[in-house]
Amino acid sequence: MDKKSAFFVGCLVGGIAGWVFGILSAPQSGKETLESLEEKAIELRERAEEAAEKVKEKVLGPLESTKDLDADYTR
Numbered sequence: 595m596d597k598k599s600a601f602f603v604g605c606l607v608g609g610i611a612g613w614v615f616g617i618l619s620a621p622q623s624g625k626e627t628l629e630s631l632e633e634k635a636i637e638l639r640e641r642a643e644e645a646a647e648k649v650k651e652k653v654l655g656p657l658e659s660t661k662d663l664d665a666d667y668t669r
Contacts, residue, residue, distance in 0.1 A: 620627050
């Protein structure tokens with residue numbers, strides 16, 4: 595295993611271990627923790643959808659003005 599792969603695997607394992615330790619040592623019950631994670635996941639998904647929509651508008655917005663160029667030039 596080369597150094598980059600070893601580093602990546604180490605980061606992945608360390609991140610998972612930290613996440614598990616954080617969940618297990620949380621001051622709230624497992625059910626409350628899962629509910630909190632679910633709420634945060636829903637919020638994150640909504641924010642990602644909003645960001646994707648903004649990017650879509652920025653990218654496709656200027657292209658909409660060129661939609662009818664064929665019709666204009668084929669007359």
